[in-house]
Amino acid sequence: MSDSYQSFEYDVLVIGAGGAGLRAAIEASAAGCKTGLVCKSLLGKAHTVMAEGGIAAALATVDSRDSWQQHFVDSMIGGNLGNHWRMAQIHAQQAPDRVRELEKWGAVFDRTTDGKGNINVRHFGGHTYKRLAHVGDRTGLELIRTLQDKGVHSGIDVHMECTIYALLKDGDRIAGAYGYFRETGRPVLFKAKSVVVSTGGIGKLFFINSNSWECAGDGFALSYLAGAELCDMEYIQFHPTGMVWPPSVRGILITEGVRGEGGVLKNTKGERFMFKYIPPKYQGKYAETEAEADIWFKKVVIDGVKEDTVTERKPPELMSRDVVARALWNEIKEGRGTEHGGVFLDIATRRSAEDIKKKLPSMYHQFKQLADVDITKVPMETGPTCHYMMGGVKVDPETQMSNVPGLFAAGECAAGMHGSNRLGGNSLSDLVVFGKLAGEHAAIYAKKLKDFPKVDDAQLKGLNKEMNQPFENQNGEVSYKILANLQHIMEKGAGMFREEPTMEQCLKDLEGLKERVKKVTAEGNRMFNPGWHVALDLRNMLAVGEAIVRAAKERKESRGGHTRTDFTGYSKEFAKKRVVVRKKGAGMEVIREDLPQIPKELEEELVNAHMLKPEILKQLRGEA
Amino acid sequence: MGKVHLRVYRGNSEGGQLRDYEVEAEEGMVVLDVIHKIQATQSSDLACRWNCKAGKCGSCSAEINGKPRLMCMTRMNEFKEGEVITVMPMKTFPLMKDLATDVSWNYEVNKKIPPFTPVEGAVWQWEQEDADRVQEFRKCIECFLCQDTCHVLRDHDKMTKFAGPRFFVRTASLEMHPLDALDRTELLKQEHGIGLCNITKCCTEVCPESIHITDNAIIPLKERVVDKYYDPLRILWNKILGK
Ligand SMILES: Cc1cc2nc3c(=O)[nH]c(=O)nc-3n(C[C@H](O)[C@H](O)[C@H](O)COP(=O)(O)OP(=O)(O)OC[C@H]3O[C@@H](n4cnc5c(N)ncnc54)[C@H](O)[C@@H]3O)c2cc1C
Ligand code: SF4
Ligand code: SF4
Ligand code: FES
Numbered sequence: 001m002s003d004s005y006q007s008f009e010y011d012v013l014v015i016g017a018g019g020a021g022l023r024a025a026i027e028a029s030a031a032g033c034k035t036g037l038v039c040k041s042l043l044g045k046a047h048t049v050m051a052e053g054g055i056a057a058a059l060a061t062v063d064s065r066d067s068w069q070q071h072f073v074d075s076m077i078g079g080n081l082g083n084h085w086r087m088a089q090i091h092a093q094q095a096p097d098r099v100r101e102l103e104k105w106g107a108v109f110d111r112t113t114d115g116k117g118n119i120n121v122r123h124f125g126g127h128t129y130k131r132l133a134h135v136g137d138r139t140g141l142e143l144i145r146t147l148q149d150k151g152v153h154s155g156i157d158v159h160m161e162c163t164i165y166a167l168l169k170d171g172d173r174i175a176g177a178y179g180y181f182r183e184t185g186r187p188v189l190f191k192a193k194s195v196v197v198s199t200g201g202i203g204k205l206f207f208i209n210s211n212s213w214e215c216a217g218d219g220f221a222l223s224y225l226a227g228a229e230l231c232d233m234e235y236i237q238f239h240p241t242g243m244v245w246p247p248s249v250r251g252i253l254i255t256e257g258v259r260g261e262g263g264v265l266k267n268t269k270g271e272r273f274m275f276k277y278i279p280p281k282y283q284g285k286y287a288e289t290e291a292e293a294d295i296w297f298k299k300v301v302i303d304g305v306k307e308d309t310v311t312e313r314k315p316p317e318l319m320s321r322d323v324v325a326r327a328l329w330n331e332i333k334e335g336r337g338t339e340h341g342g343v344f345l346d347i348a349t350r351r352s353a354e355d356i357k358k359k360l361p362s363m364y365h366q367f368k369q370l371a372d373v374d375i376t377k378v379p380m381e382t383g384p385t386c387h388y389m390m391g392g393v394k395v396d397p398e399t400q401m402s403n404v405p406g407l408f409a410a411g412e413c414a415a416g417m418h419g420s421n422r423l424g425g426n427s428l429s430d431l432v433v434f435g436k437l438a439g440e441h442a443a444i445y446a447k448k449l450k451d452f453p454k455v456d457d458a459q460l461k462g463l464n465k466e467m468n469q470p471f472e473n474q475n476g477e478v479s480y481k482i483l484a485n486l487q488h489i490m491e492k493g494a495g496m497f498r499e500e501p502t503m504e505q506c507l508k509d510l511e512g513l514k515e516r517v518k519k520v521t522a523e524g525n526r527m528f529n530p531g532w533h534v535a536l537d538l539r540n541m542l543a544v545g546e547a548i549v550r551a552a553k554e555r556k557e558s559r560g561g562h563t564r565t566d567f568t569g570y571s572k573e574f575a576k577k578r579v580v581v582r583k584k585g586a587g588m589e590v591i592r593e594d595l596p597q598i599p600k601e602l603e604e605e606l607v608n609a610h611m612l613k614p615e616i617l618k619q620l621r622g623e624a
Numbered sequence: 625m626g627k628v629h630l631r632v633y634r635g636n637s638e639g640g641q642l643r644d645y646e647v648e649a650e651e652g653m654v655v656l657d658v659i660h661k662i663q664a665t666q667s668s669d670l671a672c673r674w675n676c677k678a679g680k681c682g683s684c685s686a687e688i689n690g691k692p693r694l695m696c697m698t699r700m701n702e703f704k705e706g707e708v709i710t711v712m713p714m715k716t717f718p719l720m721k722d723l724a725t726d727v728s729w730n731y732e733v734n735k736k737i738p739p740f741t742p743v744e745g746a747v748w749q750w751e752q753e754d755a756d757r758v759q760e761f762r763k764c765i766e767c768f769l770c771q772d773t774c775h776v777l778r779d780h781d782k783m784t785k786f787a788g789p790r791f792f793v794r795t796a797s798l799e800m801h802p803l804d805a806l807d808r809t810e811l812l813k814q815e816h817g818i819g820l821c822n823i824t825k826c827c828t829e830v831c832p833e834s835i836h837i838t839d840n841a842i843i844p845l846k847e848r849v850v851d852k853y854y855d856p857l858r859i860l861w862n863k864i865l866g867k
């Protein structure tokens with residue numbers, strides 16, 4: 001294969017065509033910038049398409065008490081105050097406009113049935129009020145299709161099935177990106193004044209996960225290697241409800257919407273166990289008995305009674321994901337789980353078959369087709385699955401720019417918005433809110449530059465050599481084998497429960513893998529060759545895996561998606577810190593940095609409005 | 625569970641052949657799992673597309689024992705024990721490699737459909753009943769299986785004259801949106817050649833999203849075209865009104 005590359009020039013280059021990337025590209029293009037959009041799959045297939053339950057925004061169409069303030073508070077409490085407060089505020093304030101904008105671009109959300117026909121919203125864990133705009137259980141498809149159709153009429157150049165392998169720099173600042181077309185294997189250079197990375201998550205690093213193959217952590221690694229700081233990498237969300245049986249579907253997500261529509265969790269003894277696991281931060285907010293939860297369910301979910309008139313509290317199945325996932329794990333660990341290592345999620349006895357098919361059509365389908373289970377008749381089996389990366393590229397909350405001038409990040413690969421745990425529905429809204437901001441500011445940055453930053457030809461030659469290496473290597477292993485090892489290593493060392501010795505071992509194991517990756521071998525040629533693609537992804541996955549483990553070792557407390565068996569509970573010291581990882585020479589440097597705190601005035605305002613309780617703040621700050 | 629026997633097309637635009645694979649089966653496997661296992665253990669360069677493995681992204685379309693289907697939603701236990709299962713790429717589109725075809729033509733067709741354009745002063749309040757109709761079409765995951773199966777495209781290569789069922793579904797979702805201001809019947813009649821569809825319903829049969837492509841999208845659109853262009857009363861009426 002020749003090393004001659006194709007070449008393109010853009011003011012703004014967006015890497016990734018999920019919700020965040022599409023929204024960024026639309027904005028950059030609207031600002032008059034020549035915009036290119038690159039993605040590894042076909043357009044419209046990015047991981048965003050799989051999102052089910054909804055998009056969170058305080059539209060207050062169903063419960064008039066809702067407000068950005070309450071959404072902000074819910075996100076901060078859900079994130080156990082690990083969030084960058086300013087991002088959470090921008091998100092809560094701007095999400096409603098972004099959702100209404102989607103509607104104007106053609107999205108067809110489910111409507112309220114109160115005669116007004118507004119956008120309907122549903123309950124999701126950790127949200128005080130009904131807040132998730134949705135389309136049945138295929139909200140991600142609606143979002144991506146809407147943005148895709150808007151995007152193709154916005155003059156954006158789309159390069160499908162193209163993988164970026166490296167970001168390029170001119171001195172300190174960004175200069176473009178280099179990669180290859182998946183079909184031909186041919187290298188391609190994108191010169192750009194500014195670059196937005198919106199490459200999604202890291203699920204593929206773990207053996208049991210709900211993600212697509214695309215979620216190999218590319219954006220984290222590319223940015224890190226280009227000198228960007230990553231933060232919050234220890235915060236990984238394990239979703240409580242993944243499928244567990246049969247083995248081939250292990251990890252595939254069961255939407256939280258099942259619980260939103262009334263589904264309950266039970267162990268093999270038939271106990272509805274969640275009542276035992278209400279943590280102090282949620283005490284008083286959730287029902288304490290089954291009877292109370294059932295009355296709430298009947299009134300609010302079945303009869304559609306306005307929640308503000310209901311005195312009962314909502315069921316504990318609707319607490320935030322970190323809490324529910326740990327509860328499930330504990331039930332399974334203590335021997336009350338199923339033979340396949342799960343617990344039961346029952347909607348069959350709670351709703352009519354007709355309701356289930358109408359409200360949760362793709363779940364009905366998924367179980368029927370993939371597991372021979374009819375969820376209108378029997379309970380589902382479910383267990384935790386690696387789902388979402390809260391950490392990522394450290395960005396400025398107003399502009400989404402990283403510490404590398406001209407390099408922006410948005411969506412799942414950016415950090416800060418969700419703290420230590422993301423609430424359901426807050427990702428899709430994150431994508432459009434911060435996607436827009438990233439596109440806007442990438443355009444502003446690009447317009448200020450007069451000339452294109454320079455690209456170093458010698459660097460490209462080096463990259464060509466690296467990319468071709470798996471074909472040169474003789475007698476190494478196939479990439480898939482190393483990938484499987486990596487997934488097990490990560491599962492063991494940096495899974496739901498962590499402790500010093502296993503993390504130490506995990507780092508050693510990752511070192512061992514590095515040596516094997518150097519010798520990884522690809523068969524065949526560069527044309528559409530998945531084995532080769534995975535071989536190149538391994539470099540990224542190893543860097544991201546190491547960042548996760550190093551950050552997790554640094555945070556000596558438990559918070560949200562980071563649970564340590566050797567440091568349980570919140571620590572006062574770590575409550576106000578965030579862990580930052582960056583490249584230093586050939587190694588990885590880990591530092592602790594001050595986490596910006598909610599300004600006093602805002603905090604007082606929220607406390608006075610009874611949205612925020614001082615004792616909960618104390619507790620999450622490790623002061624209780 | 626024993627071994628399963630797959631016969632998979634291996635090749636590119638220059639040619640190729642079916643190749644036999646034997647794989648150790650596990651409980652609950654779908655065809656895509658078997659393909660993945662082949663990649664992991666036998667042919668790491670076997671090309672195929674997939675993303676969600678749950679019938680949501682429409683990437684893994686192929687022809688399994690001659691039927692256009694999603695590989696991730698085809699369970700191995702549907703087949704008889706010992707049956708040889710043949711997996712071919714979609715025939716209607718040019719082959720890239722193995723099971724991956726060049727579907728870029730579809731994206732070109734889509735670009736020609738004028739996007740959603742709200743009526744002036746639109747009030748964004750409308751009933752679920754109206755939404756239901758549009759939402760059926762918006763369920764489409766763009767697997768292009770309907771395009772693959774439609775004889776107008778498959779056997780007659782009318783790519784330049786016919787948009788195909790997927791894009792009638794797309795057009796229907798816009799035309800039937802209660803707040804959309806545009807009229808796309810001209811495009812349907814001329815460039816997108818809806819008249820070439822002779823309502824065989826093969827597209828509806830293969831749609832994994834169970835969209836009633838022919839009954840709910842194509843036939844009503846055909847009626848709109850007829851109403852606009854061929855209805856003598858309508859033409860007369862328009863003349864009287866001076867339209
Ligand atoms: C099953 C499931 C259900 C979910 N449901 C919900 C929900 O109901 N509500 C909610 O808010 N969130 C939900 N989430 C989370 C949410 O879907 C994701 O966090 C979100 O879609 C991520 O979007 P993104 O734009 O950041 O990236 P993605 O949608 O993951 O897109 C990443 C893009 O980057 C491209 N890319 C990656 N690497 C490269 C590279 N090296 N070169 C070029 N391109 C590259 C990919 O091809 C892709 O186009 C769900 C997640 C899952 C798995
Ligand atoms: S009904 Fe029309 S569009 Fe569908 S397969 Fe038949 S001819 Fe093609
Ligand atoms: S209409 Fe059905 S068959 Fe056709 S592309 Fe859409 S989902 Fe696939
Ligand atoms: S992999 Fe998404 S539909 Fe099959």
